Structures are given as structure tokens and as C-alpha cells.
Amino acid sequence: MSLIVCGLNHTTANLNLREKVHFPLDKTEPALSELRQKLGIPEAVILSTCNRTELYCRTESHTALNISGWLGQYHQLSNTELEHALYHYKDSDAVKHLMRVASGLDSMALGETQILGQVKQAYSIARQAGMVESFMSRLFECSFSVAKQVRTDTEIGANPVSAASAAVRLCQQIYPDLSKVTALAIGAGEMIELTIQHLLGQGLINLLVANRTVGRAAVLANAYGGQAIALTELAEQLPQADVVISCTASPVPVLGKGTVERAIKIRKHKPMFLVDLAVPRDIEPEVSSMDDAYLYTIDDLESVIASNLKSRQTAVKSAEYIIEEESAAFLEWERASGVVDSIREYREKAEQLRLQAISKALQQLSSGVDAQKVVEQLAHTLTNKLTHGPTTQLKKFGSENHEQAILIARQLLELNHEKE
Template sequence: MAFIALGINHKTASVDVRERVAFTPEQLVEALQQLCRITPSREAAILSTCNRSELYLEQDHPAADEVLAWLAGYHNLSLEELRACAYVHQDDDAVRHMMRVASGLDSMVLGEPQILGQMKSAYAVAREAGTVGPLLGRLFQATFSTAKTVRTDTAIGENPVSVAFAAVSLARQIFSDLHRSQALLIGAGETITLVARHLHEQGVKRIVVANRTLERASILAEEFGAHAVLLADMPQELVNSDIVISSTASQLPILGKGAVERALKQRRHKPIFMVDIAVPRDIEPEVGELDDVYLYTVDDLHEVVAENLKSRQGAAQAAEELVVAGVDDFMQRLRELAAVDVLRAYRQQAERLRDDELAKAQRMLQNGSAAEEVLAQLARGLTNKLLHAPSVQLKKLSADGRFDALAVAQELFALDEGPDKRSQ
């Protein structure tokens, strides 16, 4: 048995590579089933966000190279290109990595809370796909429990900080007074919801939410007193927007250089601040070449994020200690499960020997043997049968000089006196 955590993230791969390795929600079930069918993975889950794509696996024997080859083939990447930015964690390290990720310790913004919900979604999808079994299932539950403890027992989640918050902080640096600004938010998912909340708290004059479905945009808009439109209405809204923040699941850019160029002309080249949080990107990179446009991607938010990290470093150390405790507890429970299998097999063997001796005793009684004689024979036979295999193995271990194993046997059978005492 081996646990594997394999993937890429914002520390190891550029947004270019990350968007090519990202899985869409529609791909996940089929990808998981293919992964378990083609590679030696008995259980699997996939976490795919704007900052990371990770595979969590349970295998008979570690086969990370085969999984990397599958991942490269699935996304039409060269294996060399993927291997250059991928990481692989195994067993204890894989458990620790998952717990650190769920606790926000491996995020771009230290302690950000969204990742735990994303990991829970990854687990739910894997269950739907039928690729999570008892071992990976236990690991996910232990991971969620540790992350919850980190949130409850440390200050790592205080003062809400996220990529969404970082984007709004950057807007605040560029526009001295957000009360006079209008914002266009593209998408209506969790990240955009956070952006809308932060902008609303900063007193932005007008917020417009553009989405593929008007119903979802309207729900979000109603919460923050915003205006809902369809993506098709973006060109008109762009003209009046000082801030544009986009985060959708689209596989292709939905805002191109031409549309922004036309909006700038109508704005008389009044600047537009844009943040593209999506992976793959929603805004064509060429938009950044335009004068009067300040375009940032998630990778550009590092400096803003760094400022926010300072208040969380102390809490991070306490969180790391909780993760170590979580790993130790999980691995101990896992080792106990291994003992359960051995104990079950040993009990079944003992019960077979008991049943054999009991059958002999019953035949003796039927043949008229005295009850005392039958009971004595039953006791002798059962004792001899139960001790036979351990006795043979102990003699062999002793002949081979395996005194360490003899010491374990002494402990296993809870014997009061060791060999040295008995020989005196």
C-alpha cells in the first residue's frame, strides 16, 4: 500500500502550464475513472483549482512515473515539460502535503479558507466517480479533521485574506478613492463572490456582475446591491468600468483585445484596472499591451500577498505542529488497521483448529469415552495445535540468530520471564 500526492502548483509552474494541466468540472469523473483504469491506482481523487492541479492516489506499490505519463498524455503535454514542474509526495509526506493544502499552509495566500471547500468538492466528485475507497476515504476524513482543528485552534484564518482580497487591495492602491469607481465582475463563482464582498465593503459606487446565466448573476448581485447582466452585455458595461475582475471556468478567453480597445476609446483613455484570476485565463494576454490598461494575473498578486503573510506567520508555526500531530495520528490508526487484518486471520485459524478438536471430542463422546478423558484430550489437542506453528517458527528464528524476533515474541505473548531468568 502506498499513498501518493502528485501535481503542480503556483510555486512550481507558471500560469501558462497550470492552465494546460487544469481539469474542467465536466472532465473530472471520466478522468478519474480513466486514471484508475490505466494506471496502478486503486483509489484516486483530483483537486484542480486556479493555483494547483493535484492527484491523490492509493496504490499497491508506488507508480508515480506511470501517473505522470498519464497526466501528460491526458493534457497533450510532453512528459519532460510536466516532470520539470511536478512534485511527488509518498506515504507520510503525501498525508502531510494533503493536510497542509487543506489547512491553507500551501496556498498563495497563507491560511486562505477556500481551499478546504475545494478539497471537499474533489472528494465528493471522486466518490461520485467511484474512485474513492476505504483507505483514501479515511485519509480525506483525517485531512478535513486536521484542517478544522487548524482553523479552530490557531489565528491563521483571522482577517480574511485571499486572492480575491489581494485583488481588491491592489485596486485600492491604484484608485485612491474606490467610492467613485465602478467594477465589472465576470463570473459568479466563489472567488467572484468574495471579490464582490470585499468591493462592497470598500464602498465601490456600482458593481456589475456578468455571467453566462442571468439567474446566477442575479442571485449574487442581489446579495451586494449589484446589477446583473449576461456576458453578451460586457462591451457596454466595459465602457463605464474602472475595475474588471474575472474568474470563470471558461476554457477560452472571453474578453479580447479588440473589445477592450473599443471601450478605451469611448472612455477617452481613462485607465482600466484588470485582474484575471481564472486558469485558463479569461482575458487575452495581449490586453496587457494596451496603454491605459493595468492587467494582472494570479501570478502578479504575489507582492500583495506577501504583505498579508506577515500577520499569519506566527499562527502558521502552530498550524504546522497541528498538521504533524494529524499525520502521526492518521499513520498510527492506519498501522492499527494492518494489525486488524492479521488478528482476523489468526482468529479464523484458531477457530478452525477449535472446531476440528471439538468435532473429535464429540465423536469420542458418541463412541462412549468418559467425559473426563474427552475433556483432557480436547485441552491437550487444542493446546498442541495452537502452539505448533509458533513453536516451529520460534525455533527457526532462534537457529537463524533472530534474537530481535524472539524479544518481540516475548512481548507479544506477554511472558513474565525472559530466557535469561529461566536459565538461572
């Protein structure tokens, strides 16, 4: 069995392509079921975030080409659209890759912590779908442990950087004093809450929170001293927003160019700063063509994040060392677990021979056969049956001149004395 990772991320694919291969949370479990049905893969996890989509598959017969082919077919994309952006990892490299991802070493924002929660969520969905057995369970649990150790034992988390903090830094280039602006947050998930925290930390006072479910918007707004509104109120409330941060799970844009144009007109062309952190995008890309609207997407934040990463680079070597050690330990466990199956099968076979011999012996005793003779025959039968297989193989190795196999067999059978 092999572990194969097939995926793309922010370094290999632009936002447009990442949108096309994204798996919404409510579609992930059905996608896993289709992966099992069409390819017969027993264990798999699909990790799909705004910056990456990756398939982790445990398979005996399929290759990375089979898996990437399924990915393209599922999203109705041709090979030419995907092949330049896809990367593949196998076995030990795949193990290290997952540990790097969970630890935040492969993120746009080096060392960010949100990815660990996303990996855990992907793992949980796969378990619910029945796509996690002992191997994947051990692999992902080890990765979570490694991520925690990296966070604890290195400075990878110093000077926090994330898409949320980068968005706020960009915002301050247009509005240096956030206490004088009104911010509109669209969505009520973890990314939006993190962004709100950064905005408030930089002095924001006036906050609106819009969500499809007003109740969830109210919970978030009340927690941070804001006002909750429904998505249906966006057009009405947008003109008062100087800053708009959006991150929903909507499959279609929630904010169109026409709505923004009308708001800008009401604002008398006062600049509006918009950040779209969602994949697929929440704000129509055409908004970026407007003179008084400054729209940034998740890809635009990469250069801003880069300037905050220098302080974390020295921690990378320490983190990589931890991953190297822990991945080696996991692979050692995997190799040992393969032997466990063989040991179990051998013991089961020996137990079957024992039960057969005892059954025959009991029948003889009940028939009046002398007990001593029964015991001797029992011992003789067991000895012959247990030595028959190894003896046959040793003869075969000898006839084929397999000296190395004979030496290994002698070790297994504890024949430690040299032949005279």
C-alpha cells in the same frame, strides 16, 4: 501500501503550465476512473485549483514517476515540460503536506480559507467516484480537523488576505474612490462573490454581474444590490465598466482583445482595470498589451499578497507545531490499523480450527463415542492445531539462529520466564 503526492503549484509552475494540467470539476471524476483503470490505484484524490494541481494516491506498487507519467500523458505533455515543476511527497511527508495545504499554509495567500473548501470538494468527488476507502477517508477527515484547529488556535486568519482582497487593493491604485466607479463581475462562483464583498466593503456602489446562466447572475446581483446581465451582453455593457473581475469555469476566454479594444474606444481611452482570477484564463493575454487596459492575472497578485502576510508569519510556527503533532497521531493510527488486519486474520484462522474441531466432536458423539473421550480429543486437537504454526516457526528461528525473532515470539506467546 504507500501514500504518494505528485503535483505542482504557483511556486513551481507559471500560469501557462498550471492551465495545461488543470482538471475542470466535471472532468475530475472521469480522470480518477482512468487513473484507476490504467494504474490500478485503489484510492486517489485529485485537487485542482487555480494555484495547484495535486494527485494524492494510495498505492502498493506504483512510484511517483508512474503517477507523474500518467499526469503528463493525460494532459498530452512531455516529461521535459513537467519535470522541472513537479514535486513529490511520500508517506509521512505526504500527510504533512496535505494538512499544510488544507490549513492554508501552502497557499499564495498564507492562511486563506478558500482552499479548505476546495480540498473538501476534491475529496467529495473522489468519494463519488469510488476512489476513497478507509485510509483516504481517515486522512482527509483528519486534515479537515487540523485545518479547523489551526484556524481556531492560531492567528493565521488575522488580517485577511486572499486573491480577492489583493485584486481590490490593486484596483484602488488606479481608482482610489470605488464609490465613483462601475465594476463588472464575470462569473457567479465563490471567488467572484468574495471579490464583490471586498469591493463593496471598500465603497463600491455600481455593480454588474455577468454569467452564462442569467438566473445565477441575478441571485448574486440581487444579494449585493447589483444588476444581472448575460454573457452575450458583455460587448454591449463592457464600455461602462471601469473595473472588470472575471473568474468562470470556461475552458476558453470569455473576453477577447477585440471586445476590450472597442470598449476602450467608446470610453474615449478612459483606463479599464481588469483582473483575471480564472484558470484557464478568462481574458485573452493580448489585452495586457493595450495602453489603456490594465490586466492582472492570478500570478500578478502574488507580490501584492506578499505585503499583507507579515502579520501572519508569527502564527506559522504554532500552526506547524499542530500539524507535526496531528500528522504523528495519524501515522500512529495507520501503523496500528496494519496490525488490526493481522489480528483479524489470526482470529479468523483460530475460529475455523474451532469450528472444524467441534464438527468432528459432534459427529463422534452422534456415533456413540464416550463423551469424556470426545472432550479430551477435542481439547488435544485444538491445542495441537493452535500450537503447530508457532512451534514450527520457533524451530525455524532456532535453526537459523534468529535470536531477536525468538525473543519477539516469546513476547507474543507470553513466555515471560527466562529459560533455565
